[in-house]
Amino acid sequence: MKFETQLDGAVVPVEVTGDGSRYRVTLGGNALEVDARPTGAGGWSLLLGRASFAAGVSEEEGGVFVVDVDGETYSIRVEEETRYIIRTRGGGAAARGQILKAPMPGRVVMVEVTVGQAVAPGDGLVILEAMKMENEFKASVAGTVKEIRVEAGQAVNPGDVLVVVE
Amino acid sequence: MKFETQLDGAVVPVEVTGDGSRYRVTLGGNALEVDARPTGAGGWSLLLGRASFAAGVSEEEGGVFVVDVDGETYSIRVEEETRYIIRTRGGGAAARGQILKAPMPGRVVMVEVTVGQAVAPGDGLVILEAMKMENEFKASVAGTVKEIRVEAGQAVNPGDVLVVVE
Amino acid sequence: MTPPFSKLLIANRGEIAVRVIRACREMGIATVAVFSEADREALHVLLADEAVPIGPAPAAQSYLSTEKLIAAARATGAQAVHPGYGFLAENASFADACATAGLVFIGPPPAAVRAMGDKMAARRVAASLGVPVVPGVSEAVTDDKDAARIAEDVGYPVMLKAVMGGGGKGMRLVHRREDLAGALRTARSEAGAAFGDASVYIERYLAAPRHVEIQILADAHGSTVHLGERECSIQRRHQKLIEESPSPGVDAELRRRMGAAACRLAAAVGYVNAGTAEFLVDARGSFYFLEMNARLQVEHPVTELVTGRDLVREQLRIAAGEKLGYGQEDIAWSGAAIECRINAEDPDQGFLPSPGRITRLSAPAGPWVRNDSGVYAGYTVPRYYDTLMAKLIVWAPDREAAVARMDRALGEYQVGGIRSTIPVLRRILRHPDFVAGRLDTQFMERLDDATVPGRHRTVALIAAALAAYERAGREIPPAPAPTVGPWARLGRPGSSGSRPR
């Protein structure tokens, strides 16, 4: 099975074959024999040759796998290759706007923009409060605020759309 | 739902009603309101009134629930009441013999009896080795060895019948 | 040992409530937890002997409700209340209310809390005792013209601070005189919102100082001792991330002088129980009193591990009226201890809070590793409270060995399902300045500039791909979005429910 993995902007093709505990993983052209055993609750014991790693893998929304290994954390988007091709071709002309979603549960402290307002990258859009911390979310593109779907004081859940910039 | 619970030979009727997190548990005639929440992997947080307990519950074979609470461990057989009645009536004339089963995976070190041999309670039947320890299993009844299903050196799994005494 | 109380209520949650419960259990004191609607399954509820609901999730309606806390203590027959840190720990009115209700408040007398809660008053006490303070004014500045004159006297850059402040709110660094008026405005506004008192004062800004604090213990019979210092310079936005004891920048003589200053301050305000005097230490080893924290600190375990003294136990003994039973000459320090704060924050996204369910939790263990945690596998970290999940503390005979041990322990720590500060803590531990003990409050800015490539990218990619592969073998994936055109109908390996090879 072929995947495209995305980590920090780099796209790396990875092919996995095998079964049970013995896998062959081809990564950027290099084939590796991997002895991998699930150890419960998303834990994996990996032997790459003799090198041993205990990795924790959690799946997040959107096919993102968060991997903890030796005190480091990696967020990796993994897509089956065909889907990746479809998505990137189909969405080749991806809207250049920004759909700001809540990345965590929280409460809206302030909406810093109004509909129709022009924004530049880095302009504050919304301040969300969670866990006693206020966090400002900024525009990543230049454009015009098309929609504001929340108001101050409102509780939001992860994935809720807050502001749409076109 | 009505259960019969068996702990150390005592049979206690327990009725449970309720839903989600609030239960009414009637135990030996006393009704208790219990706020119970599963905390994952068999863990339960119980509030009996204000008294708080963190219990771990594991189900074993034969409807036995092993409960860990505050450093103590209880093995409790829980049967739905009707089943209990059926079993105890149906099996009222339970055979007075003994079917010795392996309680753990291990290896037979020695069979200490032969078919047809008379045994008294406390007589050794089989020695099993597991985890570098030898463990002797003894006759719990007086009778005659009817069957021997294993031999020295053989590996056994939990529940395997070793010896039948009639 | 006869327990000093038969039953105690903990007016807090999270790891500190668990810490207090453990101390009580070891002393034979029954414990009462309180919990908001968001905390029914919190660890402190599971571990306490009794647990009392005190209302809705927002702290203002539960953990900050004096009325509900006192009612819970009365209903359960508790004799004493431990406030932990945060919430009502330094609220003199709460301490008063406890006293009125006949409950022993585990903390200093209300008068001492009040004396130390007003930062200006505390500054004046310090100055009167000959304890150095950061140059600046010892009164709130109300007039902008006065402020401008004072700032010139003190010398730019200056720091504006809230009189009733704490935790960085109402603080503003001002580099140039033309920015002063605007900074005064926002600092007053923040202070007013956060503390109900908009007063601010002006202090000279010390560039890259160390933040060093002294732990003191004072009994009700006039004995006060200090337990040495904690180095707390590793901060991000005034939030401490790593603390240690001893400080690599404090020698025995400086420890003696700072300790004596802290004890003088405590004695002057009639302080009783555990408290902490915060200081800034500049590059030349001069120290300046900042404020006194009238409570147990988050980072108290590093002091416990180098002194062998259980600070929560000492708090309870002192509050019950017992004598310390030892003097300054009995306090000895051994080895080095470091604490790392494991917060539910995503260091890759500007430390964004990361509440949610912990799907996997593997805590480090082994020799001289202590984990003071308020969470467990399967627990959902609520979005209502602060991000501190656990404190990882290690001890070793010297700092080099302690750093190595902490590095080892962080490597074993895994929190899945939500994000944590573990990766950034490990980066700090391995930074040459940290290893060398070159610590100051600007450290985190230097760290942010350092690009650190991950060492295990390939392993992570393999693990992610294997997890995706096994998942594809278990599940029929959802169909692709219908808008993407003819490709959608073409080869969809993985959709048959069996694993493609």
Place this chain on the structure above:
Amino acid sequence: MTPPFSKLLIANRGEIAVRVIRACREMGIATVAVFSEADREALHVLLADEAVPIGPAPAAQSYLSTEKLIAAARATGAQAVHPGYGFLAENASFADACATAGLVFIGPPPAAVRAMGDKMAARRVAASLGVPVVPGVSEAVTDDKDAARIAEDVGYPVMLKAVMGGGGKGMRLVHRREDLAGALRTARSEAGAAFGDASVYIERYLAAPRHVEIQILADAHGSTVHLGERECSIQRRHQKLIEESPSPGVDAELRRRMGAAACRLAAAVGYVNAGTAEFLVDARGSFYFLEMNARLQVEHPVTELVTGRDLVREQLRIAAGEKLGYGQEDIAWSGAAIECRINAEDPDQGFLPSPGRITRLSAPAGPWVRNDSGVYAGYTVPRYYDTLMAKLIVWAPDREAAVARMDRALGEYQVGGIRSTIPVLRRILRHPDFVAGRLDTQFMERLDDATVPGRHRTVALIAAALAAYERAGREIPPAPAPTVGPWARLGRPGSSGSRPR
């Protein structure tokens, strides 16, 4: 610090392999784990830098195979081998093989291992140095008539012991002269089967002695120190369950005398590295040398916690030829430490081994609690090796506080899916004799006589019933056995798939 080795192989498994890996990681030494087919998912494999398979599950074909271990060390470029305890730890031939292969064996020189492996020879060395031994003969008894005469001289009851013995095999207590011949027969037979040498010797039996051992460290430059004693009297069938340091039955003077005796013994046989001299101490405080264990002991952590010295680190330094760097006068003891062995055994069924999958694991934590574990949630404890899963160790300033802390920690420990010794450990901790420090090797027999009703029967019944209720709500139960007659068709609440109310 420069690491003494760049890479080390651990010829062991379980918690001790994990312990050594942690020490190596903190010292900057790369680690190589070895694993049998039963141990691919064992914790030591997960934590090591490299892992090498060495064969089938039975230890004789894997962990006891000198050939495979040496091959694994060579293949990975390891420079040193740590044998842990058990397996090949006291096998002089393995130490020889390591030396031949150019590998540093982390342990004493083979000659010292051989000298101490022969219990008779060790007895003779002790006697020659003026170290008291239990009255008896210092040679194997081959002739039954000699045996009878010696037993009369020594005085009944006498103990028969295997010359090459250990772990209780080949031991027989003989109360009356008419039982001697039979006991000799079975002791010889057991000794022959267990150690390949049927020789036994006779010793006076001490009633209810304490089992106390002295930890020593000796470098290759002639320095030998002792790190005080460990009290190991809480045993069942010669298997230690709880150990502590200091011993409540040893004062500073006795510690000094026993420590000096242990150091003399070590020096006499050219001992280098960590070792332990075992003694019996009778009710009058007289001590008798039993044997020298030429390895790290399971219970080494209690010594670590009261001395602040990392024994595994010291082993590695010594093996690399480093000097101790301190003398006896630098060894100080602080507080009290206790260790409990968390074994996969069912104390309610005669300590029957309980291998299997750990479905739930909640380990205690918090102040001064150390958990040295070889298992994790989801791990399957294999049936091939010993039952030790983890060691729970606590430290406190005094024994009373340490007992209270251990009791608290055991209350937090939960192992689900298999049985553990936790409940019996807690019963021991609460026994008046244990609390008072009245310990001897007969303690467990007194405990077995004490009936201890559970304190939480009602809670346990409720929890079990709730679990059954929730399970019934989730599943269609299997039909009752078909043989029970007409009742089978009648009311079967719970079979509809929805929960009956």
